[in-house]
Amino acid sequence: MRPKIYLLGDSITEDSFEDGGWGASLANHFSRTGDLDSGFDWLYEIFGTLCYLFDVQVDVVLRGYSGYNTRWVLKVLDKVFHAVEGGDGFEPLAVTVFFGANDACLPDRCSAFQHVPLEEYKRNLLSVISSLKKRWSKTQIILITPPPIDEETRLRFPFIENPLGLPERTNEAAGAYAKACIAVAKECGIPVVDLWTRMQQVPDWQNACLRDGLHLSRGGNRIVFEEVVMKLKDEGLSLEVLPVDLPLLANIDPSDPLKAFQQY
Amino acid sequence: MRPKIYLLGDSITEDSFEDGGWGASLANHFSRTGDLDSGFDWLYEIFGTLCYLFDVQVDVVLRGYSGYNTRWVLKVLDKVFHAVEGGDGFEPLAVTVFFGANDACLPDRCSAFQHVPLEEYKRNLLSVISSLKKRWSKTQIILITPPPIDEETRLRFPFIENPLGLPERTNEAAGAYAKACIAVAKECGIPVVDLWTRMQQVPDWQNACLRDGLHLSRGGNRIVFEEVVMKLKDEGLSLEVLPVDLPLLANIDPSDPLKAFQQY
Structure with missing residues (x-):
């Protein structure tokens, strides 16, 4: 069974297979050939086929639910992961939790129905994590904080009618939830990508990282991809250590190709 | 269980989650929000939330093996699909077979070890199809022919040493295998994407559709994506008819959001 990484979250996860999306980039990174980018061509030149030994295969599985908050996802968590229950072989390598x-x-703006109070958000995140840990004791959970918010741009992209003319989200509120997310990660001893802080380190982050004041631009997607790959690597889940399930072209002897397939 | 579409093939499948890749585009197309592109905004404006009823969720699962031919993949087919055996619930919606x-x-050039004679190629394709059909009687199989070859460009991208200085593939040979693939599809009564012909209808297909004379450019990827979506639609597997597994944001009542989750 090819190992799996689940991406659980809201629209920022659901959209992650768009062009340049962080989910698609992860899937490509963990495809058989990996994605050593062109800067690493010299590796191939020096080590040749040895490089291919770094190749791994992981299925990246999308479980993004646009608009969802932690209160709603808790209601459906059993259904989301229903079919992947069972034996150890089905335990995913990792799950990213991005809410x-x-x-x-x-709570007093046009998207109030999606609001969850800060303390409940923390409790809910803890419940999601404990539910995942109960299901799969060895799976690596990685939290991702909400991104920063560009309030001005949000006004131009309302999801529903906005008679007040005020942004439904603020960067300050997003920051408070990001801090709560980090606190939960610390409490549980699991890694967290502090996207709220990381993105605001980028010059002109409002346009460089976001496309509508909330959802990710190509640059923002790149950051999530790189940060998640780094956290996975910190936890020992990198191209260098994960196995390949079937013979790679570079390990097939051109003079006797079928030898590589004798064991199957 | 979320329905699955498997992509089985060689490097053109393995690379399909690269930026702009046809696999990633399929995954995005079948994510919960689909990918009605911007030209279809008017649909949202007229039908509003009804549009969301078109949304579906399908896991697109990558099973690409760089360098593989039909002879090699037959040796490992049981292992490739080992874990997805079993009950009807695990039967994938579709499998693309792209070899x-x-x-x-x-057979007399530098990549001869990958060569499979034309008649054996046909027999092997038939064996792959009958093996899949035996495993899953209801799964839709879609064949994809090899793409055309730009011989001149191939010389600049050798996989191994090429002392002869002649291209390891020709467009004529690729065309013969494409015709054989189409004949197999006809014999089995399954759909086929004739990529070899389709791509050569594009002006400057050598550069518009290919990036190294063999593998796909962004434009080539777009064609495979569109053709596969069309074939799936012809077989009744389209956004309009596939179900959604959990409440969509547009179907959640803002005045009582939790009502949508009562059944879970």
Whole structure:
């Protein structure tokens, strides 16, 4: 069974297979040939086929639910992961848990129905994590904080009618939920990508990282991809250590190709 | 269980989650929000939330093996699909079978070890199809022919040493394997994407559709994506008819969001 990484989250996860999306990039990174980018061509030149030994295969499985907050996802978590229950062989390598952007909608603005109070958000995140840990004791959980919010741009991309003319989310609120997410990660001893802080380190992050003040641009997707790959690597889940399930072309002897397939 | 579409093939499948790749595009197309592109915004404006009823969810699963031909993949087919055996619930919606580019390597050129004679290629394709049909009687199989070859460009991208200085593949040979693939599809009564012909209808297909004379450019990837979506639609597997597994945001009542989750 090819190992799996699940991406659980809201629309920022659901959209992650768009062009340049962080989910598609992860799937490509963990495809058989990996994605050593062109800067690493010299590796191939020096080590040749040895490089292919770094190749791994992981299925990246999308479980993004647009608009969802932690309160709603808790209601459906059993259904989301229903079919992947069972034996150890089905235990995923990792699950990214990426919620908070909707919980952080302000309670007195147009998207109030998505709002979840900060303390409940923390409790809910803890419940999601404990539910996953109960199901799969060895699976690596990685939290991702909500991204920063560009309030001005949000006004131009309303999801529903906005008679108040005020943004439904603020960067300050997103920051509070990001801090709560980090606190939960610390409490559980699991890694967290602090996207809220990381993105605001980028010059002109409002346009460089976001496309509508909330969802990710190509540059923002790249950051999530790189940060998740780094966290996975920190936890020992990198191209260098994960196995390949079937013979790679570079390990097939051109003078006797079928030898590589004798064991199958 | 979320329905699955498997992509089985060689490097053109393995690379399909690269930026702009046809696999990633399929995964995005079949994510919960689909990918009605911007030209279809008017649909949202007229039908509003009804549009979301078109949304579906399918896992697109990558099973690409760089360099493989039909002879090699037959040796490992049981292992490739080992874990997805079993009950009807695990039967995938569809499998794309995309081989021939390596089989068509010429037997007297530098990549001869990947060559498979034309008649054996046909027999092997038939065996792959009958093996899949035996495993899953209801799964839709879609064949894809090898793409055309730009021989001149191939010389600049050798996989191994090429002392002869002649291209390891020719467009004529690729065309013969494409025709054989189409004949197999006809014999089995299954759909086939004739990529070899389709791509050569594009002006400057050598550069518009290919990036190294064999593998796909962004434009080539777009064609495979569109053709596969069309074939799936012809077989009744389209956004309009496939179900959604959990409430969509547009179907959640803002005045009582939790009502949508009562059944879970």
